[in-house]
Amino acid sequence: MSYALDLASEVKKVLNEFSSEFAEQILDQIEVLAAHPTTLSRTVPGLPLQTFQFKIAAPAETFLITILFRYSQDEQTLHLLNMTTLKVDPD
Numbered sequence: 451m452s453y454a455l456d457l458a459s460e461v462k463k464v465l466n467e468f469s470s471e472f473a474e475q476i477l478d479q480i481e482v483l484a485a486h487p488t489t490l491s492r493t494v495p496g497l498p499l500q501t502f503q504f505k506i507a508a509p510a511e512t513f514l515i516t517i518l519f520r521y522s523q524d525e526q527t528l529h530l531l532n533m534t535t536l537k538v539d540p541d
Contacts, residue, residue, distance in 0.1 A: 452481075452484045452485045453484045453485075453487060453521075453525075453526065453527055453528045454484075454526055454527040454528070455480060455481075455484050455527070455528055455530065456522075456527050456528070456529045456530065457480075457530045458529070458530060458531050458532065460531070460532055460533070461517070461530045461531070461532065461533045464533045464534075464535060465477070465533070471508070472506055472508070472513070475506040476506060476515060476533075479502075479504045479506070479515070480517070480530070483502050483517070483519075483528065484528060487500065487502075487519075487521075487528060490502055491519070494518070498520055498521075499518055499519070499520050499531070500518075500519050500520065500521075501516055501517065501518055501519075502516070502517045502519065503515065503516045503517075505538070507540060511537060512537070512538050512539065512540045513535050513536065513537055513538065514535070514536045514538050515533065515534070515535055516533070516534045516535075516536075517530055517532070517533045518530075518531050518532040518533075519531055
């Protein structure tokens, strides 16, 4: 089962800051999360929130992306609340 996705305005804003190539890579990872959220995310201790982290890379840049989300009450939708990016050295 794949969850429906609800992207908060803050997440959309961050996506718009990237080139279309990077944004597409991020959206691809979000789709993977929607298909496997329990295995790909971590619980935030003490809060009803999850985090999902991944890297996206191009020849000149690599970013660590962290997404904060929660499950809907009916557990049919993932509400993506926030997304942060950090430019990192390539592996």
